[in-house]
Amino acid sequence: MRRSDQYRFVVILAVLVILQFSLRTKLGDDRMAPDFLLVALLIYTIRAQPGKSAAAGFLVGLLRDALTPASFGAGALAHTLVGYLSAWSKAVFFAENLFVNGCLFFAGTWIRNLIVALAALVAGKLKADMVGWELLVWSPIQSLTTAVVGVLVLWLFGRHLAIRLGDA
């Protein structure tokens, strides 16, 4: 990847982080709005090695846990797993296709929410019926919106992210 592409890559990830803290609250219900931070993480994991992806996921999750101390550590664990699995599965299974990447965003978001919900359930901070609602109603919607945003970002800036699409 050229140096200019590296800068663009960083800028795009930074823009996604900024959107998470500026635009996201205006996109409706917090349980349905797209997770720009997770999009940034998953875009990073598309290119990075599993170990670095896990570390990035851990950092992202830890920062998120700082904003929701009630489930401290659960986000870090969830993002670590999602980051690692995303990078690993991307290398093993996925072709570089827009739809497949959309599925990756969807699955990543849903699995992240699943792990956080299960951790909260085990810790007794979430009731079982709420977990069902979370995983079957809210989480799929958020996964969908996140996948849409992720696909849009890849479609618009995939060239600058050194991610080739459409020739799977």
Next chain:
Amino acid sequence: MARAASSTIRRNTATSSPRNVLPLGADRYASRGDTLLFLACVLLSAAAMSLPDRVRDPVARTLRQTVLAPLLALQQQSELLSASLTRYQGMVAERDSTALAATFLPELRNENTRLRALLGLGQRLGSGYVAAEVLHQSLPTDPLTLIVGAGRKQGVRPLAAVVSPEGLVGLVSAVDERTSVVVTWAHPEFRASAMAADGSVYGIVAAHGSDGPRGWLLELRGVPYRQLVPEGTLILTSGLGGVFGRGIPLGTVVTVVEKAEGWEQTYLLRPAVHPAAVSHVMILIGNRASLAEAFDTAAVKR
């Protein structure tokens, strides 16, 4: 599938610089270093989950006050901007509402003046009247007959005179329990015995018609040919016939109708009251012979 993965790796390798090249083969999937890093992150996460509150909270607070501080400030500014926009829209809506209300201000002043005049009339009449609100309908024929909000229950009877502070509006034609139908002077069947304010001329007042350039005027019929009624003369009810009391303003003379009918003259009157403009009226229920002192005839002439 392995072939697809292999081709993917090859493509990545072809487009990346050596520093960012993803390793070929098993190393790309997960090298030992990757696995160790992953396990370390998992362990750290588990440790974070098991932290007691007294340790966890300071860590979270430190993260919020350092790394997350600019992002939280950004979010706060974003919320402030959003709130400002909402407040601005609210203020614009309030300003528009105020501007709209201000357009009705002259109308409110007029209505206030009319109500004050009505109160004055009520004081002058003393008793023998029922105040009623006009229930206007959105029909072109509305000024010919009015529905008023007083009926039998309030003591209204058929043929009672209906007045406003300016003069005669009409008479009650039908009475219901709580409402009444008023035939205004604009109705083709309306008739009233009338006289000049000084009592020099007598005649019958009727509607001139609601069509044409002289629409919504009254006629003073039956004036002897040799009696001239000057322009601006105030015409009042004469009290003859017993329907209307004496002295209720009907209108002022505008001109004489050009077409003379035998030995009689017909004059056009500008009505004292326009039925469409009336919002409140008084229905006279007493048998009062003269009402001249109750009306401000000077105001009617103006």
